């Protein structure tokens with residue numbers, strides 16, 4: 001697993017995202033990495049706090065959606081660099097935002113354990129990357145989802 005997270009390569013001015021921005025002290029600051037770059041597999045870990053509760057003992061679904069969202073867009077940026085044979089973070093920056101987010105809550109997600117997000121890059125086009133994601137707790141897949149990430153429009157950055 002690489003040591004630096006995909007999000008560590010985001011430019012300072014684009015590091016304010018509530019889900020993954022390192023400049024957002026109130027956000028989740030999610031960090032995503034290659035698990036197996038050749039296979040297009042990525043990983044992120046997150047341990048919810050007590051205030052992320054839905055029903056006592058179980059994680060709030062909105063938090064889970066946010067984690068899937070940011071693991072997807074981060075993985076998309078890394079995949080786009082990979083597809084172009086470029087070093088991640090090199091200029092010009094490849095920036096992706098969420099076009100579509102799908103989340104399927106398969107089983108209740110328990111509090112008190114580290115959640116593991118695994119991403120699989122399934123499509124890479126010039127303006128679009130699709131990432132399929134699972135979220136597991138204690139080796140049980142509780143959530144599956146997908147992100148259609150699209151190159152950030154100039155109006156956003």
Ligand SMILES: CCCCCCCCCCCC(=O)SCCNC(=O)CCNC(=O)[C@H](O)C(C)(C)COP(=O)(O)OP(=O)(O)OC[C@H]1O[C@@H](n2cnc3c(N)ncnc32)[C@H](O)[C@@H]1OP(=O)(O)O
Nearest residue numbers: 010014017073093094095096097098099100127128148150
């Ligand atoms: C260094 C890193 C920094 C990275 C910076 C870090 C930021 C962290 C991001 C965190 C995630 C967020 O919350 S981002 C915030 C939430 N998202 C947004 O606000 C985005 C708002 N929406 C938009 O600006 C726009 O609708 C876009 C950019 C998503 C799409 O613009 P567009 O002009 O329609 O795109 P277009 O070129 O036509 O489409 C390209 C391809 O994407 C597909 N596509 C487009 N939209 C969708 C959609 N909703 N659902 C399915 N597919 C879609 C098209 O079919 C096409 O596929 P094909 O025909 O080629 O197959």
